[in-house]
Amino acid sequence: MSEHHPIAVIGAGLSGLVLARVLHTHGIPTAIYELDASPTARNQGGMLDIHVESGQAALRAAGLFEEFRALVHPGGEEMRIIDKHGNVRMQEAGEDGDRPEIDRNDLRGLLLNSLPDNIIRWGAKVTEARALGDGRHEVTLADGATFTTDLLIGADGAWSKIRPLLSTATPAYSGVSFVECDLPDAATRNPAAAELAGGGMMFALADGKGMLAHRETDGSVHTYVAFTVPAEWLSGIDFTDTPAAKSDVLQHFPDWDDRLRALVTDAEGPLVPRLIHALPIGHRWDRAPGVTLLGDAAHLMSPFAGEGANLAMLDGAELAAALIAHPDTEQALHAYEQALFPRSAELATESADNQAMMFGQDALEKLLVWMSSYGESVA
Ligand SMILES: Cc1cc2nc3c(=O)[nH]c(=O)nc-3n(C[C@H](O)[C@H](O)[C@H](O)COP(=O)(O)OP(=O)(O)OC[C@H]3O[C@@H](n4cnc5c(N)ncnc54)[C@H](O)[C@@H]3O)c2cc1C
CATH class of the missing domain: 3.50.50.60 (FAD/NAD(P)-binding domain)
Structure with missing residues (x-):
């Protein structure tokens, strides 16, 4: 029964x-x-x-x-917006926020x-x-x-x-695909990349792509490498071959700062593909x-x-x-x-x-404007 x-x-x-x-x-x-x-x-x-x-x-x-x-x-509330050349364009402190x-x-x-x-x-x-x-x-x-x-x-x-x-x-593909990667013990393994990523959330955006990274409680930096591509695009990358997958991902970021590229190059473990869907x-x-x-x-x-x-x-x-x-x-x-x-x-x-x-176009500049207006509205 x-x-x-x-x-x-x-x-x-x-x-x-x-x-x-x-x-x-x-x-x-x-x-x-x-x-x-x-x-x-x-x-x-x-x-x-x-x-x-x-x-x-x-x-x-x-x-x-x-x-x-x-x-x-x-300190996890720290937020940075960075251009693809590694310039920190906005930084907010990470203590005692809401x-x-x-x-x-x-x-x-x-x-x-x-x-x-x-x-x-x-x-x-x-x-x-x-x-x-x-x-x-x-x-x-x-x-x-x-x-x-x-x-x-x-x-x-x-x-x-x-x-x-x-x-x-049913959920539909949003047009954005992520490749996730993780750099453990970032401050030791790549101090320059860890320093640039900061102690909380980091946005680096350009040309319809991005690296959205987060410092975790265990000292790792977890990065979502974001692409605006068709849903099938990720299936062209062989994620069972991590060095090849890293190389495939990084070829889309040839002119990005080495510290940003290092979040992928120095990542440990397999890269993980993820399609973003929405209802x-x-x-x-x-x-x-x-x-x-x-x-x-x-x-x-x-x-x-x-x-x-x-x-x-x-x-x-x-x-x-x-x-x-x-x-x-x-x-x-x-x-x-x-x-x-x-x-x-x-x-x-x-x-x-x-x-x-x-x-979209001028993503970084628009994000900077939006974040500053948001900061004012919540102040
Ligand atoms: C990459 C990424 C980043 C995100 N970042 C943020 C963020 O910063 N802030 C934020 O607020 N949100 C974020 N989200 C969204 C957030 O993860 C989800 O909205 C949230 O987890 C939804 O919670 P939920 O309980 O509805 O569903 P889920 O967390 O998906 O939990 C559903 C549960 O149901 C179980 N389940 C599924 N199918 C079955 C089944 N058939 N039978 C039994 N059990 C089943 C699953 O195993 C799971 O445990 C992010 C999402 C993604 C993809």
Whole structure:
């Protein structure tokens, strides 16, 4: 006989974990199904800056704000804009701002540790979900097991298996491809490159390309080398042959400063290709009983506004608040979605606009103007 859960969350990413944590603090149990085999099965990625109105608000709602502050990367808010010749065109200090940086692994660990041990089913890949009527759903896992639930929550990211219950939309290629690389112990291995990249985020942009780098808490510099190219372009690079892949990448940066090129040349481990996808701006759906989406499943956007993870956490906190406030589940989902749709449309627009600015003509000069006006508006 299949199991039944009053509330089932698909995905133990930031959105699903915040949701489960806030509900847990109000005595409401959830069951989370996650395809990763264990909490440590996969590196969760690099640094995130956590915004006051979204990520930080969600952590406060989860009762984890003080613990979060203790994990913040000191100095990580430093920001530099650099031209391709290695001139630092703008630099902002990295202390005591309102967008503290945290390692994504630490943030996820904080949320995982705040939940009861048995709440997450690891190694549980959802393959399909179907409506049973009366708002109930049956969910099928890759091993053939099934369970039923009164409330199904799709927090399963870009390629959500729950989204098709609500919408026919699928993510489309944004026009930007990344090649990720990592320079460990940067200050020792290449002091000049480490010095140029600085202690936080670095943007170097020119000619429809870029190097977006971040100093991590372990002293490494993690770089996204960005290209505006067709989706198939990355398949022309043999990523199993790292020296050849580095050479293929660097041939697109012949006149860039050697310290910037060194972020690729001196990188350790394989280079990792990544296509950037987004859902249509303004993605929404009609209310369907007993199911909803949050985070990337609801509003996947390009990362150029730095909002996706922040919004995902806010979604989790807001959906939990709606479920706590409204004893009627459909009223709760309606209230949550009416706030979700305009909020995510606005930030998806900002992400797309930023992408156009960062990889269009005069990108560096436009970014400098935008960053200075942003600095004034938040001062
Ligand atoms: C290169 C890059 C840089 C980024 N930088 C930033 C940034 O600086 N700031 C920021 O705010 N955002 C950033 N983002 C966006 C951010 O990573 C996402 O918006 C955020 O992780 C979304 O959280 P989520 O919980 O919705 O989904 P996810 O983090 O994707 O979590 C979904 C979870 O569901 C699980 N899952 C998926 N499918 C299934 C299935 N079928 N069955 C069971 N489980 C499943 C996955 O294993 C995963 O654990 C960046 C994104 C990229 C690609």
